[in-house]
Amino acid sequence: MNPLYSELHWLPRAPQDFSARLKALASTPAPLGSELQALALHALDVNQLTRLAKAMGRARAEGKSLDPLSPFRLAILSNSTVDMIVPALEGSAARHGIALETIQPPYDQVAQEALIPNSMVNSSKPDAVLFAFDYRSLPLKLTLGDEEAAAAVVDGAIGYLQALRNGIKTGCNAVCIFQTFAAPAEPLFGSLDRALPGTLRSLIDRINLRLAEFVLASGDVLLDVAGIAETVGLAAWHNPQLWNMAKFSFSDELIPLYADHVARTVAALRGKSRKVLVLDLDNTVWGGVIGDDGLDGIQIAQGDARGEAHLAVQRLALDLRQRGIVIAVSSKNTDEVAREPFEKHPEMLLKLHHIAVFQANWNDKATNIKAIAEELNLGLDSLVFLDDNPVERGLVRQLLPQVAVPELPEEPAFYARTLAAAGYFEAPAFASEDLKRAGFYQDNAKRLNLQKQVGGVDAYLASLDMTITFQPFDATGRARIVQLINKSNQYNLTTRRYTDPEVVEAENDPSVFTLQVRLADIFGDNGMISVVICRPGEPQTWEIDTWLMSCRVLGRKVEHMILRELLEHARAAGIRKLVGTYKPTDRNKLVVDHYAKLGFTKILEEASGLTRWELLTDAEGPEAAPMKVVSLFAPAVEGSLV
């Protein structure tokens, strides 16, 4: 068993006082979320995870708040014993900022629970359903060498899963999380199993492939258990003794790993995946110390074992950047010395233009990392910090607990693998915007510079030559809309999270007004940057259910233009009043004055800080900002906007 995976080596070991801190929770004043997460951010074994879950359960029973953990309700359908897994899931979810509540129907009631509309699972209205099946749940029969019969078996298995999915979609419309199937470790023929149609191996290969295609097309979520099992090895994954004794579908030693994978998937659905990789330089990005060893002395060349280890880190960073992860640098160095390898070393894969923020100075790393977050306009909980030096890691963990800081092994050859194993950048879906995102943040840094040069804000905005495009929700924009709804924390008035099916519902409901906003400028296309949903409130009133914006376009008066557009559509629909709500979270202080700045009148202020605002639609609205407006709304159909 490779301990990197079975013992979660990217996490620090559990502290000596783990039990004492758990006990202290009983007398700790609520909210308990931060301390629970701090405890969960260690490599906990099943017993420790179970104790953590029990402590959470006790806190819940006493009515104590688990803020700032985000609540999530997960139903688990399984053909195996999950009783030992469920507490581990709850404990692991806290690690990822989720207060997980699980719904666990009786053993082996899968079909009933999925298909009967008022079953325990369907009537509990979970946020998501995890189909925690292994291959023994499928109607698989060997059809050796018979291509046609094998295809029928695969169709049957996929059809079964689809039927269960349809049951859940009809019954409670939860997000469905499907697991791929880990093939058993025992061959029948041997190598031929992979090639011959109708062997267990071949059937499971095909089912996994079909399932992956199906999930990609349906907008459901995939948990690649087959991939996890491959990574640790099928013989380590399956434990026949435990299956026989207690119907455990995989080894108990891998429960913490599995639970962490489920937790990262759920956290990703809640928009909690990390967005930025902050790299240390000396002995992380290259071998050696540039300030001491000089350009010729650092190890970064192909063919040099040590150098190749660090090149692997660079390659991973570049690949992550390609899928939209922002790369930044934090190094204790003199700026020009730190930049030298990027500019002059021929073997460096990372170049300066890949780095969104480059912080090389002699400040402590916590200060630098804070500056990076501020410059990128992202929360500290969006950041991952990779550093070979345990002292720096400890400092950042202590001062900035929101930043993810993986432990690294002694051997640099395993740095890249360890970072990848931690799964900080888990994504349930991939939108084409992701491809460009790293570039957006960099362009933004350029824009800030330009702002400094131009001086006046209005002149600066005019110089950007912006085009803003308004559209109702549609199928093309949906993936990005769902992503924004679930990821935006700072410029988000109500922080309401909606799943893909809920967004489709809003899209199709003629009484709901939806708006997706795109912005292009001199530097390129920013893609979709804002989402608004208005629902009918009191007569002739629109309740602004959701108003969020990407922080990339802060200070561009985009919100002014959105309000102007909103007012226009509201008037056309015979609406007299807009009512907006600001619901405070620990992340959205940025928009506390959003409605005040837009000329709304405050009508309510609760002790919690929640405020309500209204604006009559005959108001003129804010002055137009210097940008071209494109409105792509179909002409109002009778009964839709009127």
Place this chain on the structure above:
Amino acid sequence: MDKSQIYARLTDIFHDVFDDDSITVTPELSAKDVDGWDSLTHIRLILTVEKAFKVKFSTSEIGKLKNVGDLVNLIEAQAA
């Protein structure tokens, strides 16, 4: 490893597995004496013991266990 060392180690394990620091581990202790010692927690206990003492029990050995004394005998037989 002598019996007293095994009992000391088992005490920590019991506290961890049952989330209860008040349990006193004696040879006579069995499932009926401990709150939450059901068939599933039993497996978690056995798995934790196997890992802690670096031993492996067979399914029939696990099936025959009556109390902690039996468990200690099994551990002693394997942990040299």
